[in-house]
Amino acid sequence: NAGVTQTPKFRILKIGQSMTLQCAQDMNHNYMYWYRQDPGMGLKLIYYSVGAGITDKGEVPNGYNVSRSTTEDFPLRLELAAPSQTSVYFCASSYSLDPDREDTDTQYFGPGTRLTVL
Amino acid sequence: AQSVTQLDSQVPVFEEAPVELRCNYSSSVSVYLFWYVQYPNQGLQLLLKYLSGSTLVKGINGFEAEFNKSQTSFHLRKPSVHISDTAEYFCAVSPRGSNYKLTFGKGTLLTVNP
Incomplete structure (x- = not known):
């Protein structure tokens, strides 16, 4: 299993540009998440x-x-990028509702996308 | 709603010394508790978790944590640290059965010096 994969790893945007951060998981997880991480602030x-x-x-x-059109993919769209969106973005996935699964109710994270908006 | 407080933003220690990273939480319902580790420029990796059962939880890399319901704490410990344990550690809490409401602390940077 590749787990949770994210692309791209790095990106620099100009103010007002748009982009899509890609996220995919191959663990048959039903839940997926997007977080941003800013220095000293934990994950939001x-x-x-x-x-x-x-x-x-x-x-x-x-x-x-x-949007979530398939179980595997969960893209994040940024419209009209602003400097306040400069951050590291993490995608995660988890499985819920099955107590017999070892990974139930536990979030697994991708490697992150470092985005800078100038 | 729940909240997590990691009491130390930075913890410097010497190699082979013991370490404790402190985590307190607040919640009006029963919770699941997690510790994640983040090595420089990498994603978060699950270190250990408490869902139910024994309150002493053992994780990867020799770490363990103890759930203390009366003190609403979930402190992380390791008896002897290595240089390679240098990383940021995050405590997280979710309501039991609602993992999508995971709330993170602000993190503790553990620096292990030779």
Whole structure:
């Protein structure tokens, strides 16, 4: 299993540009998440999805959009990039509702995308 | 809602010394507890977790943590650290059965010096 994969690893955007951060998982997890990590602030949840076709806002959703058309993929869209969106973005996935699975109710993270908006 | 407080933002120690990284949480419901480790320029890796059962949890790389419900704590310990343990450590909590509501602490940077 590759686990959770993210592309790109690094990106520099100009103010006002748009981009999509890609995330995929091959663990058959039903839940997926996007976080941003800023220095000294821990991780903040941007959006999450409990299954294909279902998404919901987290703590800091403004300036972002998501979609979940398949179980495996959960892209994060930035429209009109702003310097405040300079951050490291992590995608994660988890499985819920099955107490017999070793990985149930545990989030697994991708390697991250480092985004700079200038 | 729940919250997590990691009491130390930085912990410097010498190699082969014991270490304890402190984590306290607040929640009105029963919780799951997690410790993640983040090595420089990498993603978060699960170190250990408490879902139920024994309150002493053993994880990877010789780390362990103890869930103390009365003190609402989940401190991480290792009896003898190595240079390679230098990393940032995050404590996290979620309501039992609602892992999508995972809340992270701000992290503790463990620096192991020779």
